[in-house]
Amino acid sequence: MPGWLRHIDLNSIHRNNPSSENLSIYPYKAKNDAPYSIAEHTLRAAIHIPRSFSHKQDKKIPVLLVPGTAVPAVIVFYFNFGKLSRALPESELVAYALNYVSALTSSKIAVISWSQSALDIQWALKYWPSTRNVVSDFIAISPDFHGIILKWLACLLLDKLACTPSIWQQGWDANFIQVLRSKGGDSAYVPTTTIYSSFDKVVRPLSGENASARLLDHKGAGVSNNQLQTICANMTAGGLYTHEGVLYNPLAWALTVDALRHDGPGNITRIDTQKVCEPVLPPYLELADMLGG
Numbered sequence: 001m002p003g004w005l006r007h008i009d010l011n012s013i014h015r016n017n018p019s020s021e022n023l024s025i026y027p028y029k030a031k032n033d034a035p036y037s038i039a040e041h042t043l044r045a046a047i048h049i050p051r052s053f054s055h056k057q058d059k060k061i062p063v064l065l066v067p068g069t070a071v072p073a074v075i076v077f078y079f080n081f082g083k084l085s086r087a088l089p090e091s092e093l094v095a096y097a098l099n100y101v102s103a104l105t106s107s108k109i110a111v112i113s114w115s116q117s118a119l120d121i122q123w124a125l126k127y128w129p130s131t132r133n134v135v136s137d138f139i140a141i142s143p144d145f146h147g148i149i150l151k152w153l154a155c156l157l158l159d160k161l162a163c164t165p166s167i168w169q170q171g172w173d174a175n176f177i178q179v180l181r182s183k184g185g186d187s188a189y190v191p192t193t194t195i196y197s198s199f200d201k202v203v204r205p206l207s208g209e210n211a212s213a214r215l216l217d218h219k220g221a222g223v224s225n226n227q228l229q230t231i232c233a234n235m236t237a238g239g240l241y242t243h244e245g246v247l248y249n250p251l252a253w254a255l256t257v258d259a260l261r262h263d264g265p266g267n268i269t270r271i272d273t274q275k276v277c278e279p280v281l282p283p284y285l286e287l288a289d290m291l292g293g
Helices: 040-045 073-077 087-105 117-127 129-133 151-158 175-184 250-261 287-291
Strands: 063-066 109-114 135-141 192-196 223-227
Touching: 040 087, 063 087, 063 117, 087 109, 087 117, 087 129, 109 117, 109 250, 117 129, 117 135, 117 175, 129 135, 135 250, 192 250, 223 250
Parallel strands: 063 109, 109 135, 135 192, 192 223
Antiparallel strands: none
8 A cells, every 4th residue: 555545634625733723823813914805714724734743842843734736635645745626725824834733832933835836825925914923934845826838738647537617827928927026926935945956847947047936035034046957957856857746856965954944045055066966865754665665
């Protein structure tokens, strides 16, 4: 049995999490937050908090993991760092989860995305301004902030059954992308670290100044845009890492850890790239983790 199937219960959307009655986050935390269209008990039940989580004891920063299009969280993150409808309901889940976990732990939290979920997070940060005050770091793995040019190819790669509204909304010319990027949405609201590969076959383009993964920093929140092949040029970690491959790339891990340990986004100058770019996998990961076994 594949390893992720042994832990499929982690994807449950019917969890009995602590009440938010005294947290003052619903129906809004701040009056300029967008209204929710989803009932609070549904939003709260979709959050998985591990039993081993003990912020009050160790004071470690909480990290929210948000999966990408068509892939449940356990498949994306269980073997490395730790759905299908329109993107807007997903953004509501993200906005609520950010404020809920922060209020529950009385601390700021970090959020790590993969693929399309970066759009969900950026949308939540834009239209629920209260979330900006509780996020210490936004780390985006293989994001598509500019949308994707070849959405028809993405549909082909993901199979017709997976080519749902959330895929079409990622087109560079989609209304969702245009609205998100308008009025400052193409710039970071919180310290943001983007990590991407030029060998990504889903998100295109991913090289140069027009890379879809790049985010601007007009607001001065702090942004670092990191292309694996540029930083680890002619080294193992700068090799053929695909859309999902960035999740188990050693440089991606190093940048993520650096961002979590320091104020502001991940900074390549604090990383020994000669050492980090040498192996295929980061420390603590094995081949079975890469294969999801």
